[in-house]
Amino acid sequence: GQNIDQPTEMTATEGAIVQINCTYQTSGFNGLFWYQQHAGEAPTFLSYNVLDGLEEKGRFSSFLSRSKGYSYLLLKELQMKDSASYLCAVLDSNYQLIWGAGTKLIIKP
């Protein structure tokens, strides 16, 4: 079966750095997405990785290792507005997105 695992909840301090991990086992791989979802809102796109390595975009970076079936999202200089759920999703061999359950990130002052 297809499976995506990520921690259910994480807590971090404002101004700090946090890393959210995602491991996956899917039928085929055509890229990995990270989305951000604030409570009561729709998911919004953060990043896309299809090749191994680190993609940096401002305070957010995303890393992929295809051989390990592993990705992480790195958030730097945390702000209170970063409190949200972070969803990992893999595009499988049928070009369908398989979603993890999401990681709820709580930022404390």
Add this chain to the structure above:
Amino acid sequence: IAGITQAPTSQILAAGRRMTLRCTQDMRHNAMYWYRQDLGLGLRLIHYSNTAGTTGKGEVPDGYSVSRANTDDFPLTLASAVPSQTSVYFCASSDSRRFSYNEQFFGPGTRLTVL
């Protein structure tokens, strides 16, 4: 409109009633999707459409039907609602012809409660 819209925003429905959730996009995306999101679970695909006139079943299609008469609209129908269909429903669209990059854009969601 700009992007993707859904209606209604929320709805309370008696079990056994028929309900259609509406979704419209103006981005000319070829692909559209319906997901449900339940607490503790990831987004689960109900139905999808890769192009107008075609539809396909996702992970949890039972009790739901869709149609795609044109590019812009993708309604989801619950023929006879049951309490287990209480959920938040998201419609999404993408330009899936760009197979290497299938970013999905989401509507604001419909919160449905079936009593």
